[in-house]
Amino acid sequence: MKRVETTCGYCGCGCGIYVNVADDDTILGITPSYNHVVSKGKLCSKGWHGYAFVRDSRRLTSPLIRQDDGTFREATWDEALEKVASGFKDAMIDEDNTERIGIISSARCTNEENYLMTKMARAGLKTSSIDHCARL
Ligand code: SF4
Incomplete structure (x- = not known):
């Protein structure tokens, strides 16, 4: 597993997160960034759980x-x-x-x-x- 540091994309607050990614690129979950200047280790429910859209079959993949x-x-x-x-x-x-x-x-x-x-x-x-x- 690898942890990818990024910014939560659900709203403009810009909380710091790590996306936990399996070897086959499946997202396993989200971990907050504990020393991030905005979120300081805290996330709302969207930040914790709102990543299912990444693999949603209804998502557009081309214009x-x-x-x-x-x-x-x-x-x-x-x-x-x-x-x-x-x-x-x-x-x-x-x-x-x-x-x-x-x-x-x-x-x-x-x-x-x-x-x-x-x-x-x-x-x-x-x-x-x-x-x-x-x-x-
Ligand atoms: S964790 Fe919640 S408050 Fe923070 S950026 Fe994501 S949606 Fe916004």
Whole structure:
């Protein structure tokens, strides 16, 4: 077994955890980081037990693109990112795109990731329509 030090991804608190991983890469459980500056050895129930999603069969493993008939097909990351960038370019028509482009970030991101999302929205996409769902 190996212990992988990382940050809990369930909310923006950013508690320090070790993921205990078997030799076949199966996750065996979570152990708190006892000297982590945020969590100091404590985790909520999501931090202790919320790792089943990693191997959930319903989890998407590749991007999907909606086709004209409404169905989805698998795509490469390059193709999906190109489609997203193209959609943003089409929607950006002036210096204030607040009415056309809105960004929904996530409470599961770290504070730093949400800060970057704000920068991308305001500086890159020229929109001040940004929110996130801090309701886990
Ligand atoms: S979900 Fe719980 S353990 Fe995970 S970062 Fe948030 S408070 Fe910490």
